[in-house]
Amino acid sequence: MNVFITRIIPESGLRLLEDAGLKVKQWTEKRSMTRGELIDACQGADALLNAGQRLDEQFLEASKHLKVIALHSVGYDNIAIETATRLGIPVGNTPGVLSGATADTAFLLMMAAARNAFYMNRKITAGEWDFFEPTANLGKELSGCTLGVFGLGKIGVEMARRCAGAFGMKIIYHNRNRNEEAEHELGAKLVSFEELLKQSDVLTVHTALTAETEGKFDLEVFKQMKPGAIFINTARGAIHQETDLIYALENKLIWGAGLDVTNPEPMHADNPLLFMPNVAVLPHIGSATEGTRSAMARLAAENIIAVSKGERPPFLVNPEVYDSL
Numbered sequence: 001m002n003v004f005i006t007r008i009i010p011e012s013g014l015r016l017l018e019d020a021g022l023k024v025k026q027w028t029e030k031r032s033m034t035r036g037e038l039i040d041a042c043q044g045a046d047a048l049l050n051a052g053q054r055l056d057e058q059f060l061e062a063s064k065h066l067k068v069i070a071l072h073s074v075g076y077d078n079i080a081i082e083t084a085t086r087l088g089i090p091v092g093n094t095p096g097v098l099s100g101a102t103a104d105t106a107f108l109l110m111m112a113a114a115r116n117a118f119y120m121n122r123k124i125t126a127g128e129w130d131f132f133e134p135t136a137n138l139g140k141e142l143s144g145c146t147l148g149v150f151g152l153g154k155i156g157v158e159m160a161r162r163c164a165g166a167f168g169m170k171i172i173y174h175n176r177n178r179n180e181e182a183e184h185e186l187g188a189k190l191v192s193f194e195e196l197l198k199q200s201d202v203l204t205v206h207t208a209l210t211a212e213t214e215g216k217f218d219l220e221v222f223k224q225m226k227p228g229a230i231f232i233n234t235a236r237g238a239i240h241q242e243t244d245l246i247y248a249l250e251n252k253l254i255w256g257a258g259l260d261v262t263n264p265e266p267m268h269a270d271n272p273l274l275f276m277p278n279v280a281v282l283p284h285i286g287s288a289t290e291g292t293r294s295a296m297a298r299l300a301a302e303n304i305i306a307v308s309k310g311e312r313p314p315f316l317v318n319p320e321v322y323d324s325l
């Protein structure tokens, strides 16, 4: 099988593919491919390993010969999944291996927002560290606060573990289904979305981006949160409405925010969120540790190797493609 890879990925994944006898071509330029370039590159490929490219309907229709698409991510909002399923293309992702690293990032953003950390650092580099003032630079303490988790899945649980362990935070959550294991382990309590907004001192978002969650955190939602609350999003930028978030922060409807994801990405360097004291923004680095990225590359490779052997990808997003077989 010929495999096309849209970015330079960790060696661990490449080695697995090559050891399995697959032929690999990689896009090595430091820019995204255009749709046309991607279609052309996939013409001679049987498998696509995708990091960072949007795989829309038009691309998939032009590439329906692909036997498998392996995403180098757990999120699969970057692919027109119904189209892939209709065309019979199995799509794989990389769940689980990135949960700890992504929760670490959510925790870091929570701390950074609570203590104005990124802003304080900017003050030093701007030459504004002048004299000590007991009433200046004050942040928030998190001990004993309530963490509200929107989407208590794999990453949400890891974030809840860190907050309960480090700060004894009380955990409440809103999810499609009950997570009895987390209730047992962390004393987490399932609440309505309205209660989540009302009770959370820190509200952290960990759902996938879907039609249901897109734009969910808008002005009406921010208005229902505590004025002292910190909003954290490491899931997808399109889950919050950016202009509404800016309004909520500027008008003190909420206290602070920590974002690893924005809409659009990359965020423009003059975005007002980058200049607010209680806001911390990172450039989508949730899973960016050496160990995690290597593990993701291995899972993506395993998804392709399985198909090359006539098996199902072990981490399959659309099992329905096998229904008709």
Ligand SMILES: NC(=O)c1ccc[n+]([C@@H]2O[C@H](COP(=O)([O-])OP(=O)(O)OC[C@H]3O[C@@H](n4cnc5c(N)ncnc54)[C@H](O)[C@@H]3O)[C@@H](O)[C@H]2O)c1
Pocket: 074, 075, 076, 095, 096, 098, 099, 102, 150, 151, 152, 153, 154, 155, 156, 174, 175, 176, 177, 206, 207, 208, 209, 210, 212, 213, 234, 235, 236, 260, 261, 284, 285, 286, 287, 288
């Ligand atoms: N910042 C990053 O680098 C980074 C890294 C990994 C994942 N992510 C994002 O995080 C998301 C979550 O990953 P995960 O591995 O924890 O997924 P997961 O499937 O284990 O957890 C998601 C949870 O959200 C719940 N959920 C979904 N829609 C909901 C809704 N409308 N209302 C309430 N609950 C809902 C699900 O039931 C599930 O429990 C991914 O889809 C991805 O978009 C971001």
Ligand SMILES: O=C(O)[C@H](O)CO
Pocket: 072, 073, 074, 075, 076, 098, 286, 287
């Ligand atoms: O969905 C994911 O896995 C991340 O956003 C990409 O690392």
